[in-house]
Amino acid sequence: MAAQRITLYSAKICPWAHRLALKESGLSYKRFEIDLQNKPEWYAPKVNPASKVPAIAYGGPDTEPENPSPESTKIAESYVLLEFIADLVQSSKPLLPATPVGRAQARFFIETATSKFVTPWQSSVFKGDDPSGVLPAIDAIQDLLPPQGGYAVGNDWTIADAAITPFLARALVTFKHDIGAYDEGQGKKVWELLQTDDKYARFRKYYADVTSRQSFKETFFEDIIVDGFSKRFGEARAARKAASAS
Amino acid sequence: MAAQRITLYSAKICPWAHRLALKESGLSYKRFEIDLQNKPEWYAPKVNPASKVPAIAYGGPDTEPENPSPESTKIAESYVLLEFIADLVQSSKPLLPATPVGRAQARFFIETATSKFVTPWQSSVFKGDDPSGVLPAIDAIQDLLPPQGGYAVGNDWTIADAAITPFLARALVTFKHDIGAYDEGQGKKVWELLQTDDKYARFRKYYADVTSRQSFKETFFEDIIVDGFSKRFGEARAARKAASAS
Numbered sequence: 001m002a003a004q005r006i007t008l009y010s011a012k013i014c015p016w017a018h019r020l021a022l023k024e025s026g027l028s029y030k031r032f033e034i035d036l037q038n039k040p041e042w043y044a045p046k047v048n049p050a051s052k053v054p055a056i057a058y059g060g061p062d063t064e065p066e067n068p069s070p071e072s073t074k075i076a077e078s079y080v081l082l083e084f085i086a087d088l089v090q091s092s093k094p095l096l097p098a099t100p101v102g103r104a105q106a107r108f109f110i111e112t113a114t115s116k117f118v119t120p121w122q123s124s125v126f127k128g129d130d131p132s133g134v135l136p137a138i139d140a141i142q143d144l145l146p147p148q149g150g151y152a153v154g155n156d157w158t159i160a161d162a163a164i165t166p167f168l169a170r171a172l173v174t175f176k177h178d179i180g181a182y183d184e185g186q187g188k189k190v191w192e193l194l195q196t197d198d199k200y201a202r203f204r205k206y207y208a209d210v211t212s213r214q215s216f217k218e219t220f221f222e223d224i225i226v227d228g229f230s231k232r233f234g235e236a237r238a239a240r241k242a243a244s245a246s
Numbered sequence: 247m248a249a250q251r252i253t254l255y256s257a258k259i260c261p262w263a264h265r266l267a268l269k270e271s272g273l274s275y276k277r278f279e280i281d282l283q284n285k286p287e288w289y290a291p292k293v294n295p296a297s298k299v300p301a302i303a304y305g306g307p308d309t310e311p312e313n314p315s316p317e318s319t320k321i322a323e324s325y326v327l328l329e330f331i332a333d334l335v336q337s338s339k340p341l342l343p344a345t346p347v348g349r350a351q352a353r354f355f356i357e358t359a360t361s362k363f364v365t366p367w368q369s370s371v372f373k374g375d376d377p378s379g380v381l382p383a384i385d386a387i388q389d390l391l392p393p394q395g396g397y398a399v400g401n402d403w404t405i406a407d408a409a410i411t412p413f414l415a416r417a418l419v420t421f422k423h424d425i426g427a428y429d430e431g432q433g434k435k436v437w438e439l440l441q442t443d444d445k446y447a448r449f450r451k452y453y454a455d456v457t458s459r460q461s462f463k464e465t466f467f468e469d470i471i472v473d474g475f476s477k478r479f480g481e482a483r484a485a486r487k488a489a490s491a492s
Contacts, residue, residue: 080353
């Protein structure tokens with residue numbers, strides 16, 4: 001089967017959109033940045049009725065991303081896209097283990113890491129909950145990692161790593177810069193703990209491994225994340241402070 | 247590869263545990279009922295640390311379900327198990343479409359139907375929200391169904407049907423019997439609408455198709471669901487009534 005055209009609709013700030021599998025797949029694709037604060041009018045009707053990123057237009061003739069062909073298949077939901085890309089390159093570049101048990105372990109890692117990590121991180125930066133709420137999720141991730149080293153489910157990078165890396169990276173950047181609706185200093189404290197405590201040695205090694213890959217370095221824009229999140233969550237912190245002072 | 251032993255830990259009342267793919271797969275397995283109100287002490291340490299159903303013990307020597315071998319692989323999370331079973335029988339009994347696009351459509355159906363339907367149904371029966379909150383989810387499911395008939399993503403039954411059928415069936419039974427924390431009569435009203443309104447003709451056809459399968463009829467225990475849910479949610483309704491009267 002000849003390779004089909006792929007257009008990825010994405011946003012640099014968004015962790016769901018940054019799930020990396022397409023970059024690692026070796027498939028060629030066009031990328032189109034969607035401004036989440038000011039979405040183009042054509043995006044929902046022509047690409048994703050839910051108006052979220054990421055989404056992919058797959059197949060059909062070559063068109064401008066702003067004007068995707070009705071002949072291309074539009075696919076949305078980041079987890080669905082991880083599996084879709086893994087299916088597309090199953091023989092050329094395996095992004096999931098080969099055995100049913102290995103594949104189940106990868107999917108269990110995605111389910112566990114995503115469901116445990118995303119909510120406490122978001123509730124700290126968005127709502128002001130103590131960022132140390134992410135620590136049980138990091139414990140759970142550490143417990144699933146192969147103790148001797150390697151990626152989420154073994155020696156090979158898989159969509160399990162793709163799924164969680166963008167969230168870990170955004171969390172660590174927000175905590176390092178103390179960005180969030182939480183009380184001043186709380187983010188930095190969690191960041192320092194994660195950098196220095198022996199308990200998190202395996203996590204640090206894993207984080208270094210996943211973030212040193214070329215696919216991550218080419219697609220992670222720390223400045224954009226710091227700027228975007230500072231503005232948004234700085235206002236949330238100020239609002240919380242004002243509310244507690246009144 | 248010789249077939250490995252499979253033990254399924256399940257509970258008749260639980261929709262997550264009733265996701266049907268194992269029954270449809272043609273694989274042979276032992277089934278062990280977990281009493282969710284009174285879980286056996288060995289279940290968390292020996293099978294699923296999260297102490298939830300469903301879970302599977304896969305491989306290893308023949309043992310009693312109460313005493314699973316450390317040599318078997320324990321796999322949990324209902325979605326992970328759907329994909330696992332589909333992987334096991336990929337060539338003998340396809341439970342997902344063959345093409346990457348078809349597989350993506352099945353996974354998108356699972357994601358959309360589950361995320362839209364489960365919360366409003368549960369919040370009606372558990373918390374007393376108006377059960378008509380499920381109607382937008384039913385609209386969304388109808389919009390995804392092939393208009394001319396067939397299963398979730400085509401002529402063949404897939405894990406997309408496995409994922410949502412147990413929730414639809416429990417919702418329709420609770421509404422038909424007006425079981426839930428919501429106000430008396432609200433459930434029956436939604437049930438009647440779904441039985442009679444032309445708008446829901448495609449949904450009715452789909453529901454008849456999925457629930458007339460042998461796999462469903464052999465694994466759906468309406469009496470147990472009516473009894474269990476009546477007790478639990480009858481108390482919740484009485485508590486809501488008492489709270490609003492005081």
